[in-house]
Every structure is written in C-alpha cells, then in structure tokens.
Amino acid sequence: MGVITFTDKHTSPILVGRIFKALIIDSHNLIPKLLPQVIKSIDIIQGNGGAGSIKEIKFEGDFELKEEEVKAGKEKVMGMYKVVEAYLLQNRDAYV
Numbered sequence: 001m002g003v004i005t006f007t008d009k010h011t012s013p014i015l016v017g018r019i020f021k022a023l024i025i026d027s028h029n030l031i032p033k034l035l036p037q038v039i040k041s042i043d044i045i046q047g048n049g050g051a052g053s054i055k056e057i058k059f060e061g062d063f064e065l066k067e068e069e070v071k072a073g074k075e076k077v078m079g080m081y082k083v084v085e086a087y088l089l090q091n092r093d094a095y096v
Helices: 016-025 027-034 067-072 074-090
Strands: 039-046 054-059
Touching: 016 027, 016 074, 027 039, 027 074
Parallel strands: none
Antiparallel strands: 039 054
16 A cells, blocks of 8 residues: 555636535545446545545455556546536535
C-alpha cells in the first residue's frame, strides 16, 4: 500500500459544495455505485471522510497498481470526475 497525492483544477457547472460532498465526503458510498466495474469498495480507515481522512480503495479484478500507473492515471481520475458531474447534473437534489 502506498500514499499518492496530486493537485489539479477543474471547472464545472456544479456548485463546488455539491462536488466536494459527492467526490470527497461521500465518495466511499457514491463512487462504487457509479463505477462498479472499476471500484469494488472504498473504506474509511481513519477519520470521518473529510480532510485528513485515510481511505482504502479496492479495485475490481486481480492486479497490482504501480506508482507510475497512478501518476499516469490522472486522465482516469478526470473520467471519474466527469461521471460524478453527470450524476449530479441528472440528480439536482443530490448532495445539496
């Protein structure tokens, strides 16, 4: 297990508070539902899901994720961001 961090900026028609709630606070519930073919589960190991929390992500399938692949995976993260954004656009009452 390793720790990977990165910073990026995005624009969206969704209010920042809704995106934050969906992608950060409730990601352990929402992301496995939206991307079940990729994410098996997300468990909060330490904290309450907010800043400083530690989450363990379990991916579908048997494979080893290498640090180089994670760094190259920013485009995949953008894909996940777009899936959540589309969900929030279709479900205007979610995460308000």
